[in-house]
């Protein structure tokens with residue numbers, strides 16, 4: 444398992460690279476634009492060059508910003524425009540993977556079909572892989588179960604360019620007791636059945652501040668939440684996930700990235716790689 448963090452790009456990609464190196468990240472996840480606003484962004488040549496240095500050093504995954512709702516692209520054109528803008532920024536920077544949350548809609552059936560349409564629109568225009576992230580199930584969030592992710596997946600044309608990201612906090616909050624090994628066997632079985640073998644493509648390693656089945660999305664530090672260390676120890680050492688990558692999206696809270704990385708490393712029974 445290659446692990447890293449969601450890192451800020453607010454101070455520029457050179458800072459992000461230095462931070463990734465400092466923390467020993469083998470993978471990073473970023474936002475390609477301000478995640479809290481609709482305004483589009485344009486990169487300068489210098490920023491593109493700086494990004495190229497980051498990408499040469501470590502695999503980079505992008506996470507869709509908070510505002511576009513893929514489940515409502517038929518109601519507000521900004522949703523699809525926002526997604527396409529971010530996909531085009533990924534293409535411009537050479538980012539291969541865009542992780543998206545599936546958005547929310549009261550009419551879940553309509554919502555799931557609309558998410559599939561949104562993914563189809565993006566993949567028709569841009570050569571990247573969309574990674575669908577599971578949700579805690581807050582509000583009318585879609586993708587709370589593997590079955591729901593599978594129903595979204597059914598409507599996608601270019602399935603060869605779609606993977607799933609399992610967020611450990613979300614899936615626990617959605618009611619899957621991931622503290623049990625049997626639950627992981629069930630998750631793998633469900634992904635195999637509803638999407639296909641090998642479709643788990645990424646992890647978000649977060650402990651949960653809220654209880655099993657709370658449907659309340661609160662990421663917490665590794666081993667200090669309701670999931671606990673054992674689950675992360677299992678994931679770090681499980682053969683079938685060994686080829687995968689994942690990032691922590693734990694609260695930054697000054698210095699906690701160092702601590703969370705140290706904890707994750709300590710769980711791995713494999714000999715750590717020498718620093719590059």
Ligand SMILES: [Zn+2]
Nearest residue numbers: 576610647692
């Ligand atoms: Zn996540």
